[in-house]
Amino acid sequence: MKRLRLSPLLFRRIHKWIGLILGLQFFLWALSGSMMALLDMKQVGGHDAAEIHAHPLPTPDRLIDPARIPGVRQASGLVLRDLAGSPVYEVRTEDGIRLFGAHDGHPIRIDAALAKAAASQMTEAPIRDVVALPKPNLEAREHSGPMWRINFADAANSSAYVSAETGRVLVMRGDTWRTWDFFWMLHNMDYVSRTSFNHPLIIFVAFGTLWLSGTGFYLLFKSFGRADFRWLRRRRSRPEAPVTTI
Template identity: 30%
Template sequence: MNTNHRLHYLVRRTHRYLGVFIGIQFLFWTLGGLYFSWSDMDYIHGDYQRKAAPMLKVNDSLAAPNRVLENLAVQHPIDQISSIQLIDILGRPYYRVEIVHGMHHKQFFLADAISGKLRPALSKVEALKMATEQFVGQPRVTKVDYLSATNGHHEYRESPLPAYAIHFDHPSKTTVYVATEMGAVTKFRNEKWRIFDFLWMLHTMDYQSRDNLGNVLLRVFSILGLCTIASGFFLFWLSRKAPRV
C-alpha cells in the first residue's frame, strides 16, 4: 500500500470512528436545538399561567425605610444593604430588605410598610393563598412541600430558599414556588419546562449543575466535532486525488 493509500485509509477510519463516537451527542444537540427553536418560551416559563401582579394600593402613610432598618439592626447584624423594595403581600404593603453578608450570602427580611415592624417569613397558608391567587383559573392544590435546600438537578435550583413548592392538579403539571423570606411567587415550573431543562442538560453536557457552559466535557466534544468535520473535508479532498480502494 503506497503513501496515498495509507493516508486515505487512516483518514477514512479516523472519520468513521469519530463519527460513531460523537454521533449520539450530535443527535442530542440537534434535538435540543429543534426543541428550543420551536418552543414558545412564554409557555415554557409559565407566563401564560401567571396573572399580572396587582398594582400596589397604599391608603395610609408609610413608615420611613430608616425606621425599618433601625428595627432590623436591633435583631440582626447588617453588613451591607443591597436593596429595599416596597411590595404587595396579599393586598398589604410591605418592605422587603435584602442584605448581603460577605461577598455572596444574601438574606431577605420583611417589614410592615405602615408600622415599620419586622414580620416573620410567609406561612404555609399565606404561600398557598399567594400561589392560588396568581395562578390563572382555579386548579386544585394536590401537594405542598417545604424546601430548605435543593441540588443541582432540582427544577428550583439556585433560587431563593426556603420556599414552598405548591403542586397543582393541572394538565401542564405545574408547580408554583413561593419564597418565604422574599414574600414572593418566584417560579412557575411545568412539564414543558422540565423537558426543556432535560434537553438543556444534554445540550450543555453539564451533568452536575446543567448550566456550566465551560465544562471540560463540552469543550472536548466541541473539539472532536471540529476534528470530525475537518476529517470529512480532508477525506473528500483525498477522494478526488486518490484512486478508490
C-alpha cells in the same frame, strides 16, 4: 517493536469510529433543537412574579411609621409592597431580609400557609401539596436561598416557587417547561446543572468535531486519483470543430 505508521488507512479507521460517536451527539443536537423549536414559547417561559396582579397599597397615613419598627434604623434598604393581599415592609439588613406588617409592625415569617396564599395569586387551580426546599432544585436553579414549592392540580402540573425569605413568587414551572428543559440538557450536554455551555465535555466534543472535519478533508483528497480526472483531460484534448464562414 513495530512502529505506528500514519497512513490514510489509519486515519480512515479512527475517523470512522470517532464519526460514529460524534454522529450520535449530532443526532441528539438535531433532535433536541427541533423539539425545543416545536414547543410553545409561552408555555415554556412559564410565569414570573411580574405577572402577579398585586393589590393596591394603602396610603402612608394608614400605615405604621417604619422608624417605629425595631431594627429598621440599621437597615440598608426598605420597600413597601404587597404580600398575599396585605401591605408589608421588606427591610434589608446585614443579617438578610426581614418582613414586617405595614399596619402593626409585627415581624412576618413565610410559613406554608403564607406561601400558599402568595402562590395562589398566580392561578386559580387548587393546590395539591406544599414542599419546603432548603435550597433550589433544578427547576428554580436561577434563584438562591430556601423556598417553598407549591404544586397545583391543573392540566400543566404547575409548580410555583416562593422565597422563604421574602415571600415573593420566584418562578412558575409546568410540564411544557420540564420537557423543554430535558431537551435543553441534551443540547448543551450539561447533565448536572443544565446551565453551562462551556464545560469540559462539550469542549472535548467541539475539538473532536474539528478533528473529524480536518481528517475528513484529508481523506477526501486522498480518495481521489488520476483516473477520477480522466474526463477533464479528455475534454481538454478534444479538437475544436472548424469554423466555416459563408
